[in-house]
Amino acid sequence: MTKRAIISGGSIGGLFAAAALMRAGWQVDVFERTDVELAGRGAGIVTHKALIEALQAVGASTEDLGVSVQERVAFDKAGQPVARIDYPQIVTSWDRIHQLLRVLIPDDRHHLGAHVAGYADHGDRVEAVLTDGRRVEADVLIGADGFRSSVRGQMLPDVQPEYSGYVVWRALAHEADLPAEVRDAVFPHFGFYAPTGTQIIGYPIAGPNNDLRPGHRRYNFVWYAPVKAADLADMLTDASGHLHHISIPPPLVRDAVITAVEAQAREMLPGPFVQILAQSERPFFTPIYDHASPVMAQGRVALSGDAACVARPHVGMGVTKAACDALALARHLADGPVEEGLLAYSAERVPASKSAHDRARTLGRFIFDDSVPNPDGRSNPRLDEIMRTTAINVA
Ligand SMILES: Cc1cc2nc3c(=O)[nH]c(=O)nc-3n(C[C@H](O)[C@H](O)[C@H](O)COP(=O)(O)OP(=O)(O)OC[C@H]3O[C@@H](n4cnc5c(N)ncnc54)[C@H](O)[C@@H]3O)c2cc1C
Structure with a gap:
């Protein structure tokens, strides 16, 4: 039976x-x-060999799966590259x-x-x-x-689930809306910015309807930012005063929370990432548990x-x-x-x-490692390890 x-x-x-x-x-x-x-819904997803094999094993197509990136590049606060490694990977979207x-x-x-x-x-x-x-x-x-x-x-x-003490802000910017210098220097790569206390990663993904044509793709912006548990409660409170438990649906995030994070980004992040955020659709956050x-x-x-x-x-x-x-x-x-x-x-x-x-x-602990002064992403003692072990298959 x-x-x-x-x-x-x-x-x-x-x-x-x-x-x-x-x-x-x-x-x-x-x-x-x-x-x-x-x-x-959703934003970027990195793929691994095991994921591609699993898709094939259940009979799903893996054609046009996503965007191929060749290199991982870390930037400093001035937006200059400080490290590069070859790491070919297909990056795609949740959708x-x-x-x-x-x-x-x-x-x-x-x-x-x-x-x-x-x-x-x-x-x-x-x-x-x-x-x-x-x-x-x-x-x-x-x-x-x-x-x-x-x-x-x-x-x-x-x-x-246990709150980690930080949140991830995500946003998607259309390739065509980005300034030419950001399109050339940042867009094609799996990017990092890793000073003490915060971290950015980002990579290109398909545009709407899985559009993989150059000029029609999007940049997936991912920003880990510390938020104390007491401040998190304010971020999880919607305009009607209702406090959402654990996470808040993105459309309910108050405008004041978005305005505050955009100001924080202008202060903390390298210029190219500020420009990406400025060109993005409304960013949304998820507390990391x-x-x-x-x-x-x-x-x-x-x-x-x-x-x-x-x-x-x-x-x-x-x-x-x-x-x-x-x-x-x-x-x-x-x-x-x-x-x-x-x-x-x-x-x-x-x-x-x-x-x-x-x-x-x-990897989360590495973000907050303050054993060496690293205010601008140039002196991270673990930069190579972070670049080599972020978003790789570990199970
Ligand atoms: C809409 C959406 C967008 C996402 N976007 C991203 C992304 O951009 N990047 C990323 O890395 N990860 C994203 N994720 C998370 C990612 O999908 C998961 O980490 C991974 O795929 C494993 O997910 P899961 O299916 O086990 O759980 P989840 O993806 O969390 O899905 C759980 C599902 O169960 C449903 N559900 C919950 N409770 C019940 C219930 N009691 N009865 C019936 N249904 C229930 C939920 O509505 C949801 O659809 C997203 C998840 C969702 C739901």
């Missing part, structure tokens, strides 16, 4: 798990709480990966506006319980519902992607880690009892996730 899986969460991790399980012969239903397709996976899932198996509140594991089957009262039965439930996962909340209530679950399965229920473990974005592993989780799930569930397969899955993926999580924390 065909086995049935329910996946809570229809972002990249959920779609990857769905596509991998479908190829292993499972009938899969994806429940996504958002009631519209997730297309058109592109989402779109490549979404077409693999039949519409009648992809349920929008379906919010999983919890589950009941009956031993021989599991029931997902939806907030609208529906109870849906399956052989396995996968919690791919992100870092504030309801499934993890029930399975491992003690595992809570992380967590690592000690197990990724219990009974007939598994966790994958960010629900299981969030590695800070320095390692650029969010999507690749979710992809590797999906392939491992499908492999361990290909035959044999579900519970045994999930135990083997957890044993394989917990150490891999933890390694990405720990490496990302180390």
Whole structure:
């Protein structure tokens, strides 16, 4: 008899798990709480060999995946290059990966506006319980519902995301809007600015509708900036005075918060990055949290992607880690009892996730290393290590 899986969460991790399980012969239903397709959101994603192989393994196209960058270049406060290394890599967008996976899932198996509140594991089957009262039965439930996962909340209530003390501001600028000197010197590269206490990385990605033509692409601006927990509360408060827990939807960020960060950017960042920000669509921020679950399965229920473990974005592993989780799930569930397969899955993926999580924390600590005066990004004692180990596959 065909086995049935329910996946809570229809972002990249959920779609990857769905596509991998479908190829292993499972009938899969994806429940996504958002009631519209997730297309058109998100910014840049770095790819790794493992991600490209995982896309191919689930039958997704990898043609026109993104923009090829050849070099990593670090700049100083004056906007001058201070270090270069060769590191060819394809950089793409969240949208592109989402779109490549979404077409693999039949519409009648992809349920929008379906919010999983919890589950009941009956031993021989599991029931997902939806907030609208529906109870849906399956052989396995996968919690791919992100870092504030309801499934993890029930399975491992003690595992809570921890605030790191800094946020990431992201913005996208259209290539055509950038001054010629920024287009020439900064745009084509995977760029860094690494003085003590803050950090920029940035790279080109496709334009809207995956437009890869020169002149039509966008620059993905990523800025790590320290924010004390008390100040974070103000940034997370919307214009009506409502304080959002953990993160705030970008359209609700108050204009005053955006104005303040633009002023801070003019003071702290090299000219080319200030110009990129000035030409960007409205920037948005995400507080950096992380967590690592000690197990990724219990009974007939598994966790994958960010629900299981969030590695800070320095390692650029969010999507690749979710992809590797999906392939491992499908492999361990290909035959044999579900519970045994999930135990083997957890044993394989917990150490891999933890390694990405720990490496990302180390890279985060490097931002605030003040052992050597480095006010302008020229004297970072770890610059070479940062450039060689940021956004590489570590799991
Ligand atoms: C809209 C969006 C844009 C993103 N953009 C970027 C980006 O630009 N760069 C980057 O590096 N990373 C981005 N990410 C994060 C990146 O997708 C993840 O790190 C990685 O893909 C692993 O994600 P995930 O699928 O495990 O979790 P997530 O991407 O967090 O997805 C979890 C999904 O589960 C849904 N969900 C949550 N709770 C429930 C519930 N109880 N029931 C049903 N559904 C639920 C959420 O709506 C969401 O779609 C983005 C995530 C989202 C959702």
